[in-house]
């Protein structure tokens with residue numbers, strides 16, 4: 001299956017790495033040049049097929065527009081007239097309008113992948129037009145299932161699904177950074193702190209996944225009565241940890 005890309009910035013490149021990790025052949029990944037240095041650089045680095053016109057995407061099962069919001073409507077309009085297939089956008093777009101205005105064989109859906117797609121550990125939320133054919137849905141799902149988990153959601157919920165899965169990796173990175181600062185503050189070497197903290201988070205998540213226990217149950221297993229954890233938990237409540245996360249997701253989503 002051939003897959004095209006317009007835009008090879010951070011999320012475009014993450015998806016390209018994810019497809020290569022899933023053993024998609026390099027020359028089956030098409031990148032639109034468009035005079036963008038990043039496109040040339042990425043195509044060269046990963047030995048991808050660099051193309052110069054949207055009509056060169058013919059033969060691609062999907063073309064992924066991984067470009068920021070303002071440029072998206074213009075790209076979809078031009079692409080929809082030159083390529084017959086499935087167009088996907090990471091940067092929004094009006095699902096119903098684009099589908100109505102595109103030629104019959106061109107379909108449009110929206111995706112919000114996250115950066116861990118590059119390691120087959122991603123989460124991708126996808127919204128389709130209400131009347132989308134099962135064949136289109138299956139094709140798109142099969143591509144993103146190569147890179148992790150897939151959630152097909154109502155278009156009105158794509159924003160919040162995409163925020164929780166697409167933005168929050170940055171919050172987790174900030175948490176790792178802050179935990180490291182606390183470790184360094186108390187005498188741990190910086191370069192030792194990161195692997196230790198990353199493994200702690202990975203192990204905690206794997207335990208949650210394996211046991212299917214609720215977070216509060218797992219938290220209870222750590223908090224010895226009168227012990228040190230509950231002292232820290234109390235400080236987290238006092239300093240608004242939970243509220244900070246709720247407000248941050250809400251701010252990103254709205």
Ligand SMILES: NC(=O)C1=CN([C@@H]2O[C@H](COP(=O)(O)OP(=O)(O)OC[C@H]3O[C@@H](n4cnc5c(N)ncnc54)[C@H](O)[C@@H]3O)[C@@H](O)[C@H]2O)C=CC1
Nearest residue numbers: 007008009010011012034036038066067068069090091166
């Ligand atoms: N970074 C992330 O984790 C995620 C980003 N998104 C969304 O994906 C979109 C892109 O985000 P990033 O990759 O982070 O941004 P970015 O700025 O890293 O990448 C955008 C790329 O598009 C290129 N570009 C701009 N206009 C173009 C055009 N007309 N034709 C071809 N290429 C063009 C730029 O040169 C740049 O390389 C945004 O709408 C963002 O909200 C969605 C999910 C996750």
Ligand SMILES: O=C(O)[C@@H]1CCC=N1
Nearest residue numbers: 112162163166167168
């Ligand atoms: O920061 C952003 O706007 C994008 C959306 C999801 C992740 N990054």
